[in-house]
Structure formats: structure tokens, C-alpha cells
Amino acid sequence: MTPIQPVARSERYQFLDVLRGFSLLGVLMANMVTHSGYFFLSSDSQQSMETAHIDHIIEWLDHFLIDGKFYSLFSLLFGIGFALQMKRAGEKQASFLPLFRRRLFFMFAFGVLHAVFLYVGDILTVYAFTGFILLLFRNSSDKIVIRSGFILLFLPVIQYLIMQLVHLSDPPPPQNAGGNSNPLFDQLIQTYRTGSFWEIVQNNIGGLLFGRYPDLFFTGRFFRVLAMFLLGMYIAGKNLFLDLESRRQLLKKTVLYGALIGIPCNLILAIMMTTPAYYQLEPMGIIQPLVYALGVPALSLFYAASLALLFILPRWKSRLMVFAPVGQMALTNYLMQSVFCVFIFMSYGLGKEAFYGPAVLSLIAIGIYILQLTYSPIWLKYFHFGPMEWLWRTLTYQHIQRFRKKTSQLL
Numbered sequence: 438m439t440p441i442q443p444v445a446r447s448e449r450y451q452f453l454d455v456l457r458g459f460s461l462l463g464v465l466m467a468n469m470v471t472h473s474g475y476f477f478l479s480s481d482s483q484q485s486m487e488t489a490h491i492d493h494i495i496e497w498l499d500h501f502l503i504d505g506k507f508y509s510l511f512s513l514l515f516g517i518g519f520a521l522q523m524k525r526a527g528e529k530q531a532s533f534l535p536l537f538r539r540r541l542f543f544m545f546a547f548g549v550l551h552a553v554f555l556y557v558g559d560i561l562t563v564y565a566f567t568g569f570i571l572l573l574f575r576n577s578s579d580k581i582v583i584r585s586g587f588i589l590l591f592l593p594v595i596q597y598l599i600m601q602l603v604h605l606s607d608p609p610p611p612q613n614a615g616g617n618s619n620p621l622f623d624q625l626i627q628t629y630r631t632g633s634f635w636e637i638v639q640n641n642i643g644g645l646l647f648g649r650y651p652d653l654f655f656t657g658r659f660f661r662v663l664a665m666f667l668l669g670m671y672i673a674g675k676n677l678f679l680d681l682e683s684r685r686q687l688l689k690k691t692v693l694y695g696a697l698i699g700i701p702c703n704l705i706l707a708i709m710m711t712t713p714a715y716y717q718l719e720p721m722g723i724i725q726p727l728v729y730a731l732g733v734p735a736l737s738l739f740y741a742a743s744l745a746l747l748f749i750l751p752r753w754k755s756r757l758m759v760f761a762p763v764g765q766m767a768l769t770n771y772l773m774q775s776v777f778c779v780f781i782f783m784s785y786g787l788g789k790e791a792f793y794g795p796a797v798l799s800l801i802a803i804g805i806y807i808l809q810l811t812y813s814p815i816w817l818k819y820f821h822f823g824p825m826e827w828l829w830r831t832l833t834y835q836h837i838q839r840f841r842k843k844t845s846q847l848l
Contacts (some may be wrong), residue, residue: 452678452748455757456741457812458764462806463507464560464775466499469798471558472778474629474791477622492794496727499795500707502736505661505729508560509737511664515564516571516669517678522574524673536573540833541568546831547768555775557644557727563653567662571670579671586667590734593657593726597674600655601718629790630781637783655716657726665734681745688742702732762813763806769823770809777805818842 470476475483486492519537526533548561574582586745628640634668647808651661672678681688706727709715715725747753763770780786781801793801820841 449677451758451761452681452758453514453517454517454761454764455748455763456510456744456760457767458760458762459740459744459757459764460507460510460514461767461770461774461809462802463503464511465507465769465802465806466799467507467804468556468558468630468774469778470496470499470795472556472676472775473624473782473789473793473798473801475794477619477626478791479619481618482791483715486794488794488796491673492795495795495799497707497711499799500710501703504706504710505733506737506740509665509733510662511560511743512564512665513566513669513672513741514735516666516671517673518669518799519568519571519666520673533575537572538569539798539835541565543829543832544568547772548841551775552645552649553638553641555641555772555779556639559645561650561771567659567711568660570663572665574667576672577672582671582674583669583722586664586671589660589667590730590747592660592731594723595717596657596660597723597726599683601720601723606720617738630788631784634785635787638693661729661733665737668734678745681749685746685749686832688746691738692746694773695735695737695742699732700734702728703736706732759810762817763809765817766813766823766826768829769825772825773809774805778807 483489483492499520522537523533526536542565544561545565548559548563548565551561552559574585577585595654625640628636632640676682677687706725709721709725709728710723713719714722716722744757748757782788782790784790821827821839826839827838
């Protein structure tokens with residue numbers, strides 16, 4: 438039986454790297470309000486900022502265009518990657534399960550370290566945990582995969598209805614919606630601004646156990662991630678990401694229906710996210726998970742299909758390839774985004790926690806991403822992988838991967 442080997446760079450799918458790299462910008466933009474501490478500020482503190490007049494516009498646009506859409510794209514890509522690895526294992530008659538379980542185990546380990554030492558809002562642990570559930574679908578038919586994905590998208594709606602029925606009175610939310618004054622949040626901000634490294638680590642551990650994960654369960658995030666995993670698995674099974682030119686009509690339909698469904702639903706979602714109705718389990722709160730289930734995947738697919746249509750055009754392909762190196766180092770760059778933000782916002786960096794609103798934070802995010810656009814191709818000129826990709830592959834495949842390129846490959 439031939440052991441599975443990592444995918445050589447020559448075998449990589451360029452469009453998937455481009456989409457992955459593009460998605461990292463959206464992920465960073467979405468995470469900035471929690472990276473920076475703006476999320477923890479009271480309404481009065483947010484209103485007192487000099488940029489408050491434009492912050493509300495930028496925040497609303499984030500809700501409309503960014504929130505949820507880019508982690509959904511990453512989830513889609515994860516599902517595609519899962520199916521491709523399973524296919525390669527079948528072609529080589531190799532054992533897939535032990536390899537993928539190790540891959541998920543080390544992803545989970547990286548995620549825990551990331552959440553504890555850098556950023557509580559880590560997504561790696563979510564992907565790893567949900568990835569183990571995805572394994573249950575590895576031998577499922579296309580019909581089961583796509584139907585299961587559709588059902589999973591709407592399970593958060595059913596879950597929310599049940600919570601509304603059980604909690605007839607307004608319960609304390611698992612996580613504050615970000616608008617009301619909260620002494621705990623005030624203390625968090627102060628610790629992140631002035632506390633020691635270990636005090637911040639303790640904050641992160643508490644935030645992970647009593648904030649992040651309760652919120653993930655409350656919002657049904659695991660259902661949503663698994664749904665997109667399954668959609669990605671279906672796309673890979675049908676090879677819909679290959680030979681994009683021949684799929685032009687399908688891509689145009691995806692853009693059309695993605696816009697028709699995604700734009701109105703996300704307009705409503707953006708409005709709902711400016712109210713406390715969802716977290717306070719008010720009757721109107723049910724609108725939020727409903728439009729999320731319809732609109733977020735639709736707009737995510739709209740982005741992906743629009744990018745694919747541009748990628749077909751030679752002049753646009755060369756421009757879009759700027760995102761590919763960032764996507765090839767997606768794990769490294771995702772973690773590096775947190776490193777940059779820790780340096781800017783934590784006490785052992787510049788200590789700018791909760792100093793800036795969405796307008797300035799968006800500029801900071803773009804600045805960080807430009808750095809990643811700059812160093813990623815330079816790094817890949819000399820190395821086969823990003824440093825974290827190299828470590829992940831080495832641990833997964835249980836032998837040291839070739840890291841630095843030979844001199845002949847640099848010419």
C-alpha cells in the first residue's frame with residue numbers, strides 16, 4: 438500500500454489558492470472588532486470616539502458584506518480539501534482515516550494554543566472538531582451529502598425556536614451582543630491594556646470556556662460549518678472547481694441567484710445585528726438565524742463564483758494570482774494576523790486595546806493584509822511551505838518534510 442504524500446506545489450489548484458488568499462482578507466476584517474476590543478466597549482464609549490459618525494456605517498457594511506461570509510468560504514474550501522485528500526488516498530490505495538485524524542488532531546492542538554496565547558476567537562478548534570463529524574459522511578451518496586447540508590443550515594433556526602419556547606422570559610445571553618455596558622468587559626479591556634502576559638492568558642482561557650464556546654453553541658456555528666464542509670465535499674466530488682471555462686453558465690447562475698438571495702437577506706441580517714433581539718431571545722430574534730441560513734451561504738457562493746468568472750479571463754487571472762501565495766500559506770497567515778493584532782492591541786505590544794473603531798480598524802486590517810501580500814511570495818520563493826504548513830505536514834505525515842528549496846529551483 439502506497440503511503441499518502443503531501444500535494445506537490447505543481448499539483449496545487451490555483452483558483453483554490455486564490456480564493457483562500459482572498460478569503461483571508463475577509464476573515465481579518467471580520468475579526469478586527471474582537472481582536473481590538475471594540476466589541477467589548479459600551480455604547481457610550483463607542484459613541485465618544487472621534488470616528489463614531491463613520492464607525493456605524495463601516496460596522497453596518499461589515500455585517501452586510503463580511504460577517505459570516507468568509508469563514509463560510511473557508512469552510513467550503515475545507516470540505517473541498519477533505520474530498521480531494523480522500524480521493525488521492527483511494528487512488529493510491531492508502532489508508533485515509535489515520536492520516537486525516539492526525540491532521541485534525543494537530544489542527545485542534547494549534548487552535549487551542551492560538552486561542553490561549555493569541556486570540557480567543559480561534560476557528561481552528563471548531564474546524565477540527567467538526568472535521569471529525571465530517572468523517573461520518575465520507576462514504577455517503579451525493580444526495581445524502583447535499584440534503585444533510587441543507588438541513589444543517591436550518592438547524593440553528595430550529596434550535597433558536599426551541600430556546601425561545603424554553604426561555605419565556607429574557608435570560609442572560611451566553612455572550613453580550615456588544616452594545617451594553619458590562620463590568621466584566623471593562624475589566625477585560627483594562628487587563629488587555631495593562632495586564633501581564635499571564636494575566637492575559639488567564640483572560641483568554643476564561644473567554645474561551647465561558648464566552649467563545651457558549652456563543653458558538655448558542656448560535657449553532659457547528660451546524661453551519663458542517664453544512665459548508667458538506668457543500669465543499671459535494672463540489673469537489675463533482676469537480677465543479679475544475680475547468681472553470683466550461684462551467685461559465687453555472688457560475689453565472691450562481692452569481693445571479695447568490696445575489697438575488699444573498700443581498701436582501703444580508704441587508705436584513707445587518708439590520709438585525711444592530712439590535713439586541715437575537716441574543717435576548719425576543720420574538721423578532723428568529724429573523725436573524727433565518728436570514729443567516731439563507732443569505733450567508735448565498736453571498737459566500739456569490740463571491741466565489743464572481744471570483745471564478747474573473748479568473749477565467751487572462752488579464753484578470755494574472756491580477757488575481759497575487760492572492761495565491763497568501764492562500765498557499767493560509768494557516769501561517771491566519772495565525773500571523775493574530776500575532777500582528779496582539780502586537781498592536783495587547784499590553785506587551787503597543788497596548789491599543791479598545792482605542793479604535795471600525796473605520797480605523799479596517800485600515801489596520803488592510804495594512805496587515807498588504808504585508809501578507811508582500812512577504813508571502815518572497816517566502817515561497819525560498820521555501821516549499823509556510824512555517825506552520827511545514828510543521829503541520831511534518832506532524833501529519835510523521836516524517837520531516839523538505840522545507841527549503843534547492844538552489845536550482847530558485848533560478
